Amino acid sequence: MAVQERYDTRPFGPDITAGMGVQLLVLEVLCRVAGLGTVGWLTGCVFAVATWAVLTVALRRTWTTSFGPANRVTLARTILVGGVTALVADSFARRVPVTVLIAFAAVALVLDAVDGQVARRTGTATPLGARFDMEVDAFLILVLCVHVAVPLGGWVLSIGLMRYAFVAASWVLPWLRGALPPSTARKTVAALQGVVLVVAGTGILPQPSAVTAVAVALGLLVWSFGRDVVWLWRTGGGVSRTPVVDVGPLAGLRVTSRRAGPDR
Secondary structure, rough: OOOHHHHHHOHHHHHHHHHHHHHHHHHHHHHHHHOHHHHHHHHHHHHHHHHHHHHHHHHOOOOOOOOOHHHHHHHHHHHHHHHHHHHHHHOOOOOOHHHHHHHHHHHHHHHHHHHHHHHHHHHHOOOOHHHHHHHHHHHHHHHHHHHHHHOOOOHHEEEHHHHHHHHHHHHHHHHHHOOOOOOOOHHHHHHOOOOOOOOHOOOOOOOOHHHHHHHHHHHHHHHHHHHHHHHHHHHHOOEEEEEOOOOOOOOOOOOOEOOOOOOO
16 A cells, blocks of 8 residues: 555656646747647647656656656756657648757757756766656657758668667667766767757758768767677677666666766
8 A cells, every 4th residue: 555655646747747738838839939830739749748658657667756857957858859859740741940940959959968967966866867868869869860861861860760770679689788888989979969960950051061961970870889889799798787677668778878877
């Protein structure tokens, strides 16, 4: 009975519900100010509901006692990513204000350096928070790739899909789930992807220059992943295992972000 009471009364629910409400409000503002169409609005609503559902299940299964300040920052980033997702989806049906799209993405990338700092300074870093941070990063990069792939070509999607391919491979090859040593190069390459995609997405660069910049970013990402895969293979899965937390839809993914451990 005591366990059931703890399960039902934890205080993170209002944070997640408020986040979904703010996401819907942002979508309404985009409809009125930026002319967001039906496709974008529906996509944004699906994103909001999916975020609420995944976070609710994940938090309950990890017995987290509170949502925490760092997760609130990450949730704010998630709302911005939801706006980017809605605008990118709508761009296939109508012309969207690229300035708004890029502004949302840029702020989300800047805040990526904030949630980790907040977690460390407040002593609220958790495996789930780290994974939440990582999933938001990965999805933003994928959505930006979809946006940039329209003018530059489908090959750009390989940047956003590479991390998901790595995770899928780790389900088959357990040694890929090993812990990687900290690496400044890995963090730099990961951060570079977002910066390059945002710049390419603005359309201010001539197409040959944009293609070159994104291709260089992709090459560095291939090198980074390749180096880590080789290291994991040679060490048989790393020197130690990163704890895996059963978090429902996110179960099986390694804890890897600026908040805790490597960046994969």
